[in-house]
Amino acid sequence: xxxxxxxxxxxxxxxxxxxxxxxxxxxxxxxxSPGKFVAIDVNTGxxxxxxxxxxALAAAKAASPHGLVHLMRVGSEGAFKVSYSRRHAxxxxxxx
Amino acid sequence: xxxxQGQIDNQDTPLLEIEVWGxxxxxxxxxKAVLDTGFNGFLSIPECECAALGIVFPGDTTQVVYASxxxxxNKIAEGHIGVSNLVRPGxxxxxxxxxxxxxxxxxxxxxxxxxxxxxxxxxxxxKEAIEEVDKALKKIVGS
Numbered sequence: 633x634x635x636x637x638x639x640x641x642x643x644x645x646x647x648x649x650x651x652x653x654x655x656x657x658x659x660x661x662x663x664x665s666p667g668k669f670v671a672i673d674v675n676t677g678x679x680x681x682x683x684x685x686x687x688a689l690a691a692a693k694a695a696s697p698h699g700l701v702h703l704m705r706v707g708s709e710g711a712f713k714v715s716y717s718r719r720h721a722x723x724x725x726x727x728x
Numbered sequence: 729x730x731x732x733q734g735q736i737d738n739q740d741t742p743l744l745e746i747e748v749w750g751x752x753x754x755x756x757x758x759x760k761a762v763l764d765t766g767f768n769g770f771l772s773i774p775e776c777e778c779a780a781l782g783i784v785f786p787g788d789t790t791q792v793v794y795a796s797x798x799x800x801x802n803k804i805a806e807g808h809i810g811v812s813n814l815v816r817p818g819x820x821x822x823x824x825x826x827x828x829x830x831x832x833x834x835x836x837x838x839x840x841x842x843x844x845x846x847x848x849x850x851x852x853x854x855k856e857a858i859e860e861v862d863k864a865l866k867k868i869v870g871s
Binding site for chain 2 (some may be wrong): 639642643645646649650683685686689690698700701702703704708709710711712713714715716717726
């Protein structure tokens with residue numbers, strides 16, 4: 633038996649994860665686990681919580697190594713916030 | 729005791745030299761990364777740098793909110809950062825547009841660093857170093 637790996641665009645993984653969160657998880661998690669990171673397997677709907685984002689992701693991967701995961705922070709629009717921006721530069725500061 | 733020294737450049741950007749790799753430490757490379765205390769993650773890295781460092785993105789995602797209000801879908805993967813002789817694993821966020829590596833608050837937390845800034849330099853100190861600084865300060869103020 634062979635297994636096919638279904639490729640999804642990042643935008644589609646995000647949309648699927650956000651939909652699961654909005655429809656099935658938000659009401660519960662925003663009461664019980666505000667501020668925690670949640671990794672949602674977009675194929676099964678299973679979710680895994682962690683204090684750190686890599687903890688939540690590792691739990692999801694342990695349960696389903698080939699699952700597609702969308703990582704969120706309970707109660708926040710995005711899991712991560714960035715304040716710095718210097719998009720006019722052209723190359724990373726690599727030490728070569 | 730560990731004290732890592734970074735520099736603040738002429739645009740007031742704090743830069744720290746780090747080593748970065750995915751799962752194979754043999755592929756690690758040194759970068760000067762921007763320390764962004766307004767970033768709550770571990771490391772944001774230009775996607776174009778990742779393949780050479782052995783960082784593989786299996787399709788997992790997250791969303792990043794920028795100061796401009798933009799919200800973008802980003803790929804994520806696990807990787808490692810080395811500072812002097814310390815190494816910590818953490819979550820890497822792939823950034824398509826920015827050429828900079830960004831270190832955030834999760835980086836400081838995972839290494840258990842305390843940040844001290846002075847003139848055009850900054851220092852990241854571990855607990856042992858902070859204890860020594862406390863002792864020196866007490867000696868100076870005579871308490």
